[in-house]
Amino acid sequence: MKHRILFVLLFCFAVCSAVSAQEVSMNFRQVKLEKVFDTITQQTGLTVAYSRPTVNPGKIVSIQADKEEISKFLRRLLADMDVDFEIGETKIYLKAKVASDTTKQSGKTKNISGTVIDQNGEPVIGASVIVKGTTNGLITDMDGNYTLTDVPEDAVISISYIGYQTVELKADNKALAKVTLKEDSELLEEVVVVGYGVQKKRDVTTAIASLRASDMKGQPVTSMAEAMVGRMPGVQVSQSTGAPGSSLQIKVRGTGTITAGTSPLYVVDGVPLAQEQLNTFNMNDVESIEVLKDASSAAIYGSRGSNGVVLITTKKGEEGRATVSYNGYYGWQTVSKKIDMLNAYEYADLVNDARNNTYIDKMESVNRKLIAQNKTPLPYNISDDNAVRLQNTNNDYNTIVPIEILPYLRGEKGLIDTDWQDEIFRTAGMQSHSVSVSGGSQKIKYYASVDYLSQEGVIVNSDFTRYSSRFNLDVTEGIFKFGLSLSPSVTIENAVNSDGAYNSNGGGIIASALHSAPIFPVYNPDGSFSFIQNAWSSNTQTVLPNGTVRKGNSQTQVWNPVALAMLQKDETKASRIFGNVYGEVAFMPELKYRANFGVDIYSSSRDTFRPSTIPISNTEGNPESVPEATARTGKMYNWLFEQTMNYNKEVGGHSFSALAGWTMQYQRDESTYAFANGFITNTVPTLNAGTVTRGNTQASEWALLSGLARLQYNYKGKYMLTGAIRADGASRFGKHNRWGWFPSISAGWRMTEEKFMKSLSFVDDLKLRASYGLTGNFRIPNYGAQGEVAYLSYVLGGSSAEAVKGAAPKSMPNPELRWEKTAQVNVGFDASLFKNRLTLGLDVYNSNTYDLLLNVPVPMMTGYSTRLENIGKVNNKGVEFNIATNQKTGDLNWSLYFNISKNINEVKELGPGNADIISSGSVSNAYFITRVGEAIGSYYLPIVEGVYKNQAEVDAALHYKDSPTNYGLADTKPGDFKFKDVNGDKILDISDTDRAIVGNYMPDFTYGFGATLAWKGVDFGIVFQGVQGNEILNLSRRYFYNHEGNMNNYKGAVNRWKSEDNPGSGMNVRANRVSKGQNGITSTWHVEDGSYLRIKNISLGYTLPESWLRKVYLKSARIYCSVQNPFTFTSYEGYNPEVSNRTAATTNGEDYGVYPLARTTSIGVNLTF
Template sequence: MRNIPKLLAMFLMFLPWTVQVTWGGDTDQDGSVTCYVTDKSGAMPGASVLVAGTTNGTVTDSDGKAVLYDVAPDAVLQISFVGYATVEVPVNNRSVVRVLLKDDALALDEIVIVGYGTQKKANLTGSVDQVGAEVFEGRPNANLSQMLQGQIPNLNLKFTDGRPNSSPSYNIRGTTSIGQGGSALVLIDGVEGDPSLLNPNDIESVSVLKDAASSAIYGSRAPYGVVLITTKGSTKGRPTVTYQANLSFEMPTTVPQYVSDGYTYADHFYKAYYNYNFSNPSGINKTMEFSTAWLAEYKRRAEAGNYETTVSDGSIGTAGRWLYYPEGTDYMDLLYKDFSFSQTHNISLSGSDEKFDYYVSARYYDNNGIFDTTVNPESYKMLNGRMKMGYQVTPWLKISNNTDIAWSKYIMPQTYSEGNGNIWRNIADEGHPCSPVWNPDGTMTYSAVYSIGDYLYGKSNRRYINKQVRTTFNAQAKFFDDRLRVNADFTYRNKDFNTTVKKVKSNYSRSEGVLETITGTQSYLSETIRNYEYIATNEYAEFEDTFGAKHYFKALLGYNYEQQRYKNTYAYNDDLLTPDVENINLAMGTENRSTTGDYYQWRTAGAFARINYAFDDRYLLEVNGRYDGSSKFPHRQRWAFFPSVSVGWRITEEPWFKVSKNAITNIKVRASYGALGNSNVGNYAYDETFSFDNGRIINGQKVRYTSAPSPIPETLTWETARTFDVGLDLSFLGGRLSFTGDYYIRETLNMYTVGPTLPDIYGASSPKGNYAEMTTRGYELIISWNDSFNLGGKPFNYGIRASLADYYSIIDKYNNATRSLSTSAYNTSYYEGMRVGEIWGFVSNGLWQTQEEIDIAEANAQANGQQYYNPLMQTSKDYKLHPGDIKFEDLNGNGYIDRGKNTVDDPGDRKIIGNSEPRYIYSFGIDLEWNNIYVSAFFQGVGKQDWYPSNEASVIWGQYNRPYNQMPEWHLGNYWTEDNRDAYLPRYTGYYAPFYKGTNNANTRYLMDVSYIRLKNLQVGYTLPQKWTKAVKLQKVSIFFSGENIWSWSPMYRYTRDIDVTANIYGTDSVLSSTGDGYNYPTMRSFSIGVNLTF
């Protein structure tokens, strides 16, 4: 992790391979065109002049002049500038072209992708945000979602790990439902899709529909917003081939810094164990023997620098076994490489003529992983292919097809040992620095096999192979001069997700010549095959016209149908014939062999309509309605109607508004209201189901049995999300300065949760039904500035954009009449009036300093009928407090620490001490361009968020949790002793209740502030002057550098940087069987360097 010179050398070595090349069709003739650009005030420096359909372009100089070379006589020039209307001018075999740009709010003419169509941004009445291809270009990342994080306010992408194929949940505007949950609907070219399987280089734009009025057209699939991903299409004119290659170097943003000195660790293990148990340990968890004699000998050797492995003579340890006295082992350093490599190759072909248009692309991505494995190296590979073709059958009919394929293979090493094989948990429990990895005879030690040895050198692994094929056929007919458009499409998608898990025991030795394996289950092989088959069809017609000079009207009417079938087959067998077995038939197990499966299907259908009306571009109206049906509900509840309406008023278009458009360009106020159903419930929630088991033995045989089914409410129906949104759009100074703000209220009604408690005599658990309600409030603010000026005789173009978003949710209705609380800090016993994300805990007023003050507190507790002052705080086996323990405040004044009745009204000495929901989510970025140099930087972060680590967060608690856990370096000299009374940490002891019992004893002293700021992306590039490149027939040559996740800061980093708060504290990682709290695949920092060439 520390070999930075090697990293720089590898950058330079691979630089020649990081090349992007574009070949365009030959022009009809060589020649130059001089373009003069002016506005009503005179020459316009800094205007963009581009040959349409190509990358051949430049900007005007201080005299408004631009010269383009190799321009075909029939080419079209495209001239644009911020705050002015874009103009396209045919060259018509001219060598000089003069253009006059007229004032216009360019942003208002921007076309925004919306449901089943597009709209001018000026006419939008809903809450919609959009980013373009520039967000994804030139970045050293193959994961679309990671690139998109932070780019759009209140599009919340929550990552729990940094794996290259990590897929976050897509959330829009905060908490959606505490019942069945609800993520945003993600559509790729109008059809539901998985963004993790996309090629980021194929993306043209991403639109986010946030409010009900914008997403209502998609009905029950989109109650909590829609993400519309549009892929690139054909370019005009002759064929263009583009090739892009990128090489990146990656390393973890954080690596836990544990004590690696063997004796220091062993000494603190003994302190932590003894101070809790008041007795001596006989071992360091499972894998090492321990005695005070061994520790004393270790101390003597450490002081003398005499580190070695010996054989016990029986005076210390078991006779004949190895005795370890190493200088120390850094298991985290052994786990990770200094850095890993990834490479990306893209190629595309695009073009069109009067009849036929096409876009074909392919991508190859390869990442060799961060783990320093040898036998089963980590590896992630992905292939993408896309083909979009259209044919103009007649002047009014066009047919097209959009087909994409994706294939990925991810190989993860796997540890055999404990649990599900989470490597960070295994290191925490058994990666003892006082044990080496290797014995003198070359065998692995017991600690090594149980932690990294089996992981790095064993033959256990997980393999994930995902395949997808998706094709969409489309036909579009246009009538009445394009005023009536009729579309029909059909999509078929097939996905296969195959998972193979192999666990093979590795040998270790505790005595020379004696090989052992970890006791427990047999080596095994399992295979899971999941198949998803999906079809969808959309038919819709759109009529658009302007009546008179002031009445704009557009109407949409359509039908949608979707269906998905899922099938899962799981096979397991143990007792592998050899460690290299890859065929489950070569596993010899009989007793534990099993085969299981699963199947489900769902269908949804709906008719939808939308009407848009604008009067004189001042008064705007949109009305949506969808009549939706879902197979997930009882027959009498399957269909429902969901309406929405939105309005807008462009004040600057009023005749009485006399302010110059160069000063105030646009003022628009808008409001929307809508209701949508949520069909995100179980596929068969309306059916009473039976489950079978065979765990009982009757008359010597296992018999299958079942139990009474859970009851189903007769009134089971849709969850409903009602959203009210009010927004303000402003732009000034010809569109250079713009502002957008939204405030929203979302009510989630009829949430699907557990209902009233049934009498015990009923014999079944409480039914789930529509029993809860919740309200979410929030806002989004966006401000941007784009401008240019002359610097050194050359245009300096720059842009700045910042955003801020916030939300919070309140439970309005829930079946918890007593308002009871859970014992965990993260209260999951919802109650009316609760703010989602509440953290309940005790108030700490420091550490106990003397035995005298403890005795006074204990006497006061006994006078009030309580045996101990703090019975919840077991800091040792005797339940007694000691100097250096955490002190809690007696908030209810009863003389001792308790939870009362554990209700909101009587919480004892607990109170709300924080909230785990992110607040004040922000981002800001800057783009600069001057003299062919361009720089862009993007920051994002969270302004407020609290976290109390669970007991499994050993990366925080260390040996306070379990004495044998790893010891974080920051603990050294930072815990209470008689000589260190101002320490942050309490006295040194294991199984410490506020840590070992984790969130059950959360308190203000160790509540973590995990707000953060992060430099998410930085790009720097230089484009060589055209006069240098045209001699070698190159249109453009650029050198670029890009970095991802370069830097971050959090208030928590005052204590430790061992956890990346941006991803590794919440959530679970199913691939690595981790549960957050630092036990996740690390977030990766990456750097890329390369060259772009355009021919």
């Protein structure tokens, strides 16, 4: 690694020494100077930065040039002005020139001393301080200080610095003691990245959200998506899992599809990502992130723009000496929330209640049968011991009180009271180190970095490690320009099977920990893992009066979750090479050709091993299991080639910009899988040590061919119009509909350029926007339009015949299959007020997605049950608002921002008959429904109206009195759920007709706000993120509020129904091991409000004064501390209100045991040499 860094540094320093210049051509007579500047920008891409009054942009000039070097041209252009220039990476800076002739000043002279600082109170090093009209001048030192001698009393002192407004003060002005330079907003006008180009932000006519590297300062995030949280209106970023290295989910303006993919298209440096894993990229390499939200801005990406487009731009080199930067931090992570569970004594009380109630119910049933047979009923009492209970109930083990809880019921002290969450969670370390070097000349500019990230998980034995590097190079030689961007990375992830149901194939560690009874230990006395709760253990023995030993299962079988995490192996190694090379030719100043070739090569291997030390489930004595191992490999090759022509022309006040081009992209995916068992030892976990019993290989590919064009028109910055179109041909769609056309148009009107707005002096800028666009959704299976064939084994001939392989149709072809299309209208405005101290924006949109891809039933005579067709329609409409302010009060700089978004989702059509789409959740009777007039994937469940308080209410209930079949509710008793007769037919059928739409995972609105403060080198930042009105289907409640006494429960179970006189909360059912009146069916009892407000990040930093750094050759140094996810305000009972076990649009919003989020506290440093 050291050699690698050294090589990068040496190479970058070498290329830094090269010097060259770009060329310009023009022929102007009697034009404004600003027009010459605009032409320079068009031909070179360099913005001319200047301040008034140093440069007068309205000055009339005449000048000619034919492929003249830019530096020579500027010398001629500025020859008659007291102006000098400096060419930077993206700008040409103009500043006041030191005069060559000395002008005599009258009067006395004096010495003047002072300090020059910026708006943040930091010294400005190298600022020019000069007696105007003379050669008497100097530049400020490392502390921003200066001393001028022999200054005439009537002289004017000019203080200037590149990128700042020039300040001119008379020599007798006391303000010279401390001069504050302000950034020149005209010089530093912001540009945003749009598809296949850049555009001035003030001229954008579409809905685009932007985030700069400076906005992410001080946040120790591991991925780009984390930095976007709460900052972009209309962009919902969700972190549903806290597993190290996990990806975040991004949705732009709601969900517009039912079966196709919902993720946006990610484009890095102009190359669309084939693999969406953003965690392979170093966040310190990112310069900006733009999100194209409306269809007009995204239409240039055609068939892949329906879910929005995220454009990521990495850092480039800048002209000047090499700058070396180090960014690093160390942190520690703790689980952000623990769920309050019953302790051992509370648990024992619940178990006792459940078994006693079961015994009472069972004896009532036994005696009813005896009475029906004219026999004497049996006497019973809850004080009966286990032997009597087993005799009375014919060995019903659900009625016995486990002997292991008896000491707890007696209140004995010093007993085992295991907090299983404390056992699986830990304080996890985290560190990141990134070194970059950048610099260059007018000809060659470079940026290179290396990065190391190590993140332990808050669940034991889980971690993520990343090694990445980047090299960006741009070279200009006359009319030619070329460059490359290369980013190789390697990641290693050690995962634990944390999510899902308990004991799900050796996983469900979260659920298993919450299920595990606190009366059992983690370890045996010999230090080995205890599996006492794996059922049929000696602690469940009951000795009958005749001496017979009966064994039963007192607890639901649960593997030791700590053992599951520590003993199993699940390692994924992945490598990625992502990058592109480009070439550009300027045939004439207005016309440029560009070719770009990009690659995304990804490979991974995943190895798992489950040792024999995890015993066979639910078996007496916990015998060892048979070890199992799997090996998976995956490879992905993706390449992109595109060619474009750009033409820019200005005539009078009319500016035109045209783009035309074509692009082609290809991807191939390959995977292998193998399963082995029969290992004779746990020490060799590779497949060759076992017997491979099954495996497969797969391969698939797709291709895309496209043409695109865009025309932009701008009249004096007042009227703006953009039109674009893209045609995509994709292999994924039917041969009759392989091509799709995606047009867009947008317009803008800057009202502040109109005369009637001039009287509103507080309005600096006001722009109205309107747009329309059509985009598509490319995210469907590669062969969805083609009939697939599956290979199966058949036994042909007699009973002794061997199985032979044969092929059979798997899916029905549809040659008419076409794109899902989204048509969106957007109107909005952008404004800045009070000298740009206040900015705000508003967008209103209406989006219709049609030709949805749905599986439609077909006649069985075809040999198929369904076929994929284009038949549905979904609408999303909403509003987005953002406001921000930047203020300076003395040495204090502060800013605030706020954004809020509301999206309404509605299904409009579902094909002929508009039949509901019913989808199953992760447990039985958990249903989702997609219905016309409702949002996609709504929860479809029975409604709980409360708990029966007494027997009279039970006797009067519909299910007990009027239902001929009772639907499994005949054994309902006081303390059980009371269900609603939804359809009003006087019969409860909670498994079918008496279900209703009771909520949805989609929020009513999302919002974010934050603040930054800076004072004399101290900076503070805070980011809030909020979601309001979404519901969560908390399936964990199915078990942790089951009150069966066979597993641990939420602390709320203490407030359960116990009697008519002690009804508890009135919504918390009685304890019972078996007879529960359908209390366990998934219902509104499992639906919770998922609204939350989260403090996403708090950071505090200090930038050391320059005077402290001179001796150690540092340009800047900042130290900081930061806390990620410190607080979440929510009523949700689970770990994380952003949770979702599933990502499909039709079954989203489940919580069934998901890796919780971490609270990360870190200390870091940013150094620049």
